[in-house]
Amino acid sequence: MDHDPLASLPDHAVENRRYWNADAANWVASGERNWAQPDPTWGIWGVPERALGLLDGLESGMRAIELGCGTGYVSGWMARRGAVCTGVDLSEAQLATASRLAGEHGVELTLHHGSAEATPYADASFDFAISEYGAAIWCDPHVWLREAHRLLVPGGRLAFLGHHPFATVCTPWDGSPVGETLVRPYFDLHRTDWRHVPVEPGGVEFTLPFEGWFALFREVGFEVLDVREPRPSADDRGQRFFVDAAWARRWPSELAWKVRKAG
Numbered sequence: 001m002d003h004d005p006l007a008s009l010p011d012h013a014v015e016n017r018r019y020w021n022a023d024a025a026n027w028v029a030s031g032e033r034n035w036a037q038p039d040p041t042w043g044i045w046g047v048p049e050r051a052l053g054l055l056d057g058l059e060s061g062m063r064a065i066e067l068g069c070g071t072g073y074v075s076g077w078m079a080r081r082g083a084v085c086t087g088v089d090l091s092e093a094q095l096a097t098a099s100r101l102a103g104e105h106g107v108e109l110t111l112h113h114g115s116a117e118a119t120p121y122a123d124a125s126f127d128f129a130i131s132e133y134g135a136a137i138w139c140d141p142h143v144w145l146r147e148a149h150r151l152l153v154p155g156g157r158l159a160f161l162g163h164h165p166f167a168t169v170c171t172p173w174d175g176s177p178v179g180e181t182l183v184r185p186y187f188d189l190h191r192t193d194w195r196h197v198p199v200e201p202g203g204v205e206f207t208l209p210f211e212g213w214f215a216l217f218r219e220v221g222f223e224v225l226d227v228r229e230p231r232p233s234a235d236d237r238g239q240r241f242f243v244d245a246a247w248a249r250r251w252p253s254e255l256a257w258k259v260r261k262a263g
């Protein structure tokens with residue numbers, strides 16, 4: 001019998017699968033909006049692709065994989081640019097939305113239910129990999145970056161966007177929104193377990209200090225092409241999830257990397 005990868009998930013993935021299955025209904029409306037949008041905008045501040053260039057290097061006909069695809073709109077955007085797309089996600093409820101929306105938009109996607117930390121695909125089977133708040137924050141970077149590297153052809157690009165370490169360091173211990181005080185130790189950043197916080201408990205996330213990201217890229221075999229700190233526009237007065245725009249105009253709340261598998 002085939003080995004079932006969902007039978008041997010690490011504890012953070014078991015929790016994140018539970019969390020995302022329970023929360024999936026709350027992501028349907030934003031998934032529908034994003035699928036309906038012709039041009040990509042990224043992250044919680046909706047920074048346009050022309051400003052961020054997360055799809056730089058993606059060409060028509062390329063095989064692209066989205067690691068932690070959620071409702072699948074990033075894969076939809078890539079498919080409309082001519083890429084042949086595979087979306088991987090741990091939540092069957094999120095994948096059900098992705099599958100429905102892909103069908104409604106007439107976009108062909110391959111959707112795989114499993115963890116981005118261990119996919120079933122052969123070495124070098126993709127030209128481009130991406131994650132917007134998927135594996136980028138919900139998977140252990142020491143594991144998923146190795147997996148992304150394995151999946152890419154030499155010279156293949158990986159782009160990913162998630163929380164900035166500043167935002168994690170400034171998040172109070174009770175899980176309430178980002179404040180103006182340094183709270184969590186910067187140098188120890190890796191795994192943040194939200195299961196037992198009083199404010200909106202659930203999920204286990206990951207990030208690293210800058211030195212840690214660079215060391216890991218070197219160790220795994222990625223060359224850094226660019227690093228970006230997306231900001232809200234000057235007229236944005238909104239609160240998004242755990243951070244408000246006024247905070248994020250002054251300090252970085254998001255971090256995006258563009259890296260390339262060394263050839």
Ligand SMILES: C[S@@+](CC[C@H](N)C(=O)[O-])C[C@H]1O[C@@H](n2cnc3c(N)ncnc32)[C@H](O)[C@@H]1O
Pocket residue numbers: 013016017020021027067068069070071072074088089090091094114115116117132133134135138139
């Ligand atoms: C916020 S969504 C990302 C999709 C979309 N770009 C967005 O921002 O809404 C996070 C997704 O990561 C998925 N996820 C969490 N852990 C995962 C893992 N180990 N492997 C694959 N997907 C995972 C969740 O199921 C969820 O659908």
